[in-house]
Amino acid sequence: MNVALILNYKAATETVTCVESILQHCTSVDHIVLVDNDSQDGSVEAFNEWKQTTGQSKVTVLANPENNGYAGGNNYGIRWALNNLDITNFWIVNNDTYVDCDAFKPLQDALEKNDKQFVGSIILSAETGRLECYGGGKVYALLGKTKLLGKGLALENIQNLQDKPDYVMGCSLAFSKSLLDQVGLMDEEYFMYSEEVDWQYQAKKLGITSQVIPESRIYHHGSMSSGGRSAFYHYYRNRAAVRFNKRFYGSAFAFVSACLLSGIMAIQEFRKPNLVWSGIKGAFKGVTMSVK
Incomplete structure (x- = not known):
């Protein structure tokens, strides 16, 4: 079936x-x-x-x-x-x-x-x-x-x-x-x-x-449940990306990627500090999450 x-x-x-x-x-x-x-x-x-x-x-x-x-x-x-x-x-x-x-x-x-x-x-x-x-x-x-x-x-x-x-x-x-x-x-x-x-x-x-x-x-049609490019999106998307890196490339790699990702966000969304802060929080939360 x-x-x-x-x-x-x-x-x-x-x-x-x-x-x-x-x-x-x-x-x-x-x-x-x-x-x-x-x-x-x-x-x-x-x-x-x-x-x-x-x-x-x-x-x-x-x-x-x-x-x-x-x-x-x-x-x-x-x-x-x-x-x-x-x-x-x-x-x-x-x-x-x-x-x-x-x-x-x-x-x-x-x-x-x-x-x-x-x-x-x-x-x-x-x-x-x-x-x-x-x-x-x-x-x-x-x-x-x-x-x-x-x-x-x-x-x-x-x-x-x-x-x-x-x-x-x-x-x-x-x-x-x-x-x-x-x-x-x-x-x-x-x-x-x-x-x-x-x-x-x-x-x-x-x-x-x-x-x-x-x-x-x-x-x-495009996203109907993630809130678009909202604070919610940036937090969970960055958290996921960095946690993925931690699992497959190690903690040091994940930390560096969190720094780079946060810097990219700060440049791209500098007019929206609430989005930048959500993205940074998500990125470094990914560093601290456990992986098997």
Whole structure:
């Protein structure tokens, strides 16, 4: 059974639109697990009412009793699915996306050839139709930064890309149950940002690769749950980047990257001292967080 996982936080209308597009176009998806991350805004009730009205039996609605972020919410859905369904493959999909064709089938085909890999889609901007990224991005660890690969390119120019992403974006990320047996679940201590990057870097140690499948394409509206480039965003994004560095490159590297990242923030956001301070706090919190 192929199961799509969709995480909601206070965006019920957009989430239903995403679910409906998958139900309409992705016939290779057998079931959808919809996890509400403790929105406390009537989202769960709205989903259940939608299910009752449509008579949709291919969707399970779960209410996570706490908002424990991207990793925690998706892990909650994965655990439920493993205990209640006969799983072959999972497909994590952002709730602020939609598809206009069977975007999962090419991912499924790739996993049938090699189930020891993460695979992802080309991400297109819902507003412009141009690339948001060629599946993922490049990691510039010391600077605490990532850069989406191919951002802004027209779809017909994909063949001009000479590079491959260091990670596949969690916006559309598929993997087999057998991979989970080997790698385990995502690290929930990140709360937001870098979870899927960490997961794939951990998997690399076990010889597991990540690959973009260009035949799979998904449209992305942009962040609906992180508050945009707010103080919240800068705190958690910087905290995650530096904690990632601490795990994979050591404490000294993480401290240097926190200093560099704080300096970059001070230059870029000097007119918004509250954002700078939030980013600095997040960066140095990442230095102090524990990693295994």
